Amino acid sequence: MDSSEKMNRTEISALGKVAFVDRLTRPFATSADPRIRQGIGDDGAVIDRGGDRLEVICQTTMLEGIDFDLTYTPLEHLGYKLVVAALSNLCAMNAQAEYLTVSAGLSARFSVEEASALYDGIKRAVDTYGLALIGGNTSASLTGLTLAATAIGSATADELTLRSGAAENELLCVTGDLGAAYMGLQLLEREKRVLRGNGVSRPEIGKEHAYLLERQLKPEARVEVLRQLNGEGIKPSAMIDITRGLASAALHLCRCSGVGARIYLNRIPIASDTFKLAEEMHIDPVVAALNGGDDFELLFTAPLEKHRELLAMPGVDVIGHVVPASAGAALVTPDGGEIRLQAPDWTAREEG
């Protein structure tokens, strides 16, 4: 029926995820449509319809077994997180979110009440962030719960921030703290292992870990920080959201901007709760920050002259600076040594 039967077989892992996504999307890289201001390759696409605002469109998927585990993820939180994940992409474009479509593939074991809990969470997030859910569909699924959301927003040409705008000598900044969601996940996974087989369906975890769990199960999007930056007259030159760890985000930003970066290891913001649990579990908290997922923080670059304002701003840390592409992307250790920045390969999603 087609020629695919005799196809060669190259494993995705052999090619590497960046090259793989590039191979899939390269044929779509150019378009004759002058209204496309940004196509594939950023947190969202940007269309210029000729009005005073550009339209920004971001698509996000969350798949059972990869992006969440229903044994310990309350469905209401999952619905909320789906919206946050979609919204976080719009934040990374410095765009204002407006509309959302959500499609859910529900397995047969789902009850009406469970599906309702999922949509209650979506509703709560939509209300919290002032969005409107305008479409999508609900279907049966044989293959676990699958969620897809498209967030649509807008930004003026001045506001719009791409991954590609970073320039040499600019400051590299990050919002919030990193690695907490990853440690929350480790906690849930540990409890799952402990409780497996004894009939208790949801782990009980001590109150001292509330912050880590909240960061994993009910993250928020960094809308407020963008308002602060705007209030201070600071326009990020490049931005990306940190959903698969700082390392992956920094490498994407460097590649899209054609620059390198130096990130000072001891400036990466890590919460004390993250440190404590990482120590207890024999995990390097810096590795959690670099490679852990689901933080939904923002990595951005800003002009050097805004150094003082950025240092004074709550919820923002200056973690390094932009260097020429030839110098590459590296971590700087406290003793001044350099470690080449690397991201884990094709394991979960590729941000496309």
Next chain:
Amino acid sequence: MDSSEKMNRTEISALGKVAFVDRLTRPFATSADPRIRQGIGDDGAVIDRGGDRLEVICQTTMLEGIDFDLTYTPLEHLGYKLVVAALSNLCAMNAQAEYLTVSAGLSARFSVEEASALYDGIKRAVDTYGLALIGGNTSASLTGLTLAATAIGSATADELTLRSGAAENELLCVTGDLGAAYMGLQLLEREKRVLRGNGVSRPEIGKEHAYLLERQLKPEARVEVLRQLNGEGIKPSAMIDITRGLASAALHLCRCSGVGARIYLNRIPIASDTFKLAEEMHIDPVVAALNGGDDFELLFTAPLEKHRELLAMPGVDVIGHVVPASAGAALVTPDGGEIRLQAPDWTAREEG
């Protein structure tokens, strides 16, 4: 962690899919945003950004095991079909397609070549229909291949056609022919059963069934018919695409428009190839047309005074007319009897 552990349990099938989707989406039904011209409940959502064209947004998902079977679906065709499915929703709004985002969740067994074949099909469809792929992502999946596409287009306020515009005495029309994709599916399923276990990976099916296979594996969207209608000065008053059978589409259209309908059984367009194979397989071809999926044809209503033009138009059949809601939706048999129209319940997706 939340209150869901003690939840009541109602099966989705017990509630019925229309009531189920209504329960999930009702909280989102109203919005204070005056720019939303159509929210949840049509083939797509419509946003009025103040320009001379309205924006139309349609989200579609296709899940392995529900919407396709990879044992007999060439990946290139699947990619093509995904785009057609998304586009068909825009056609049903009488909108012009412009942009597309696609997200794919790929299981670990996928090779680079297989993923490329999928995207080759997407590329071919995008080129055929003059769209631009502007975003999306590629992720790993533990649960089979999952595809999500969002199609974005536009229409003037005059062109825009909702499900809700049908009025009494109007003509009920359908494009193309129905049931062929369903019979193509039966053919592929039969070959799969025959060949299971003998090591042949893709069924060989005789050339006489080429039409049915093409309708199932490589459908097209009805862009051309919309151009014809426009050329004849016929503006559909209501429209919906037929992806889950004529019965489901007609019932949706009637409910959204607050009308009833009479559909003449012997006027439902069914191709001779569909008839022949249905007879051979002891399937009622009318049932294939009413309840079979994947036809991607359009059901629309039009003013009575366009009767002559519609009868003369290739690729369009007048199959009935609109009656008051109190008269309900029914099939009319050749002897003048009436059968209440019913659609299969929660099995595959709900168009929503």
